[in-house]
Amino acid sequence: GGGGGRSRTRKGSNLRIKLKLTLEEIANGVEKKIKVNRLVQADGVTFKTCPACQGQGQVRKVVNTMLGQMVSASTCSSCGGSGQIIDKRPPGVDNSGLVSKEDVISVRVPAGVGDGMQLSMAGKGNEAPGGGVPGDLLIQIEEVEDKMLKRDGNNLIYDLHISFIDAALGTSVEVPSVSGKVRIKIDPGTQSGKILRLRGKGLRDLNGYGTGDQLVYINVWTPKRLTSEERSKLESLKQSPNFQPSPEAGEKGFFERMKEYFG
Numbered sequence: 001g002g003g004g005g006r007s008r009t010r011k012g013s014n015l016r017i018k019l020k021l022t023l024e025e026i027a028n029g030v031e032k033k034i035k036v037n038r039l040v041q042a043d044g045v046t047f048k049t050c051p052a053c054q055g056q057g058q059v060r061k062v063v064n065t066m067l068g069q070m071v072s073a074s075t076c077s078s079c080g081g082s083g084q085i086i087d088k089r090p091p092g093v094d095n096s097g098l099v100s101k102e103d104v105i106s107v108r109v110p111a112g113v114g115d116g117m118q119l120s121m122a123g124k125g126n127e128a129p130g131g132g133v134p135g136d137l138l139i140q141i142e143e144v145e146d147k148m149l150k151r152d153g154n155n156l157i158y159d160l161h162i163s164f165i166d167a168a169l170g171t172s173v174e175v176p177s178v179s180g181k182v183r184i185k186i187d188p189g190t191q192s193g194k195i196l197r198l199r200g201k202g203l204r205d206l207n208g209y210g211t212g213d214q215l216v217y218i219n220v221w222t223p224k225r226l227t228s229e230e231r232s233k234l235e236s237l238k239q240s241p242n243f244q245p246s247p248e249a250g251e252k253g254f255f256e257r258m259k260e261y262f263g
């Protein structure tokens, strides 16, 4: 046992905060200014040498055992190992000489972070009692769910609804993306369930492994209500050969598409 009498450096406690980010902020990366309440060394605090350990930071105990006397050293519980205790402190200052202070910290959030991830900023946590190393600021990311775009890893999924007339005739539509609106072409004869892949319109990988895609799921909307005029127009087309389902050999069903995109 024993060891040197030097007091060990104390470390301040870590400070944990949550940070809400929108999908757009996650896609582009963002610099956030965050208000935090940190414990900092208070002004006007005076210290004196710890009487329990005489400033050693450790207390030694001599224990009688069958093998003779043994000396064991342990961290001084009065000063927590710093060798100093508070002599005088102003009101509002806790008994470690720290006071809560509002601080604005600038956090650089890289693109591609995800819900539940933790960013760590060394030395931005609470200061240490008696002047040691400050703790870390631990920032937990909370992703605000986007109304339009669903996230699947680095890919983004958008559900597009088009009328069956547009699906048959073809059209062009605007869809939202994290980099603004994108115009896409719907080919004539597009089937419901088709997935269009917008390459590179997803999220940048946090570790630099490229960029995800945006997948546009095409849902062909079937009218739920029809006027008698609309009904008779559709009925006049009912027997037309072009309106009979006839998937070609190359056309993939739902399970084939799922295998292709997620397999």
Ligand SMILES: [Zn+2]
Binding pocket: 050, 051, 052, 053, 054, 055, 056, 057, 058, 076, 077, 078, 079, 080, 081, 082, 083, 084
């Ligand atoms: Zn002590």
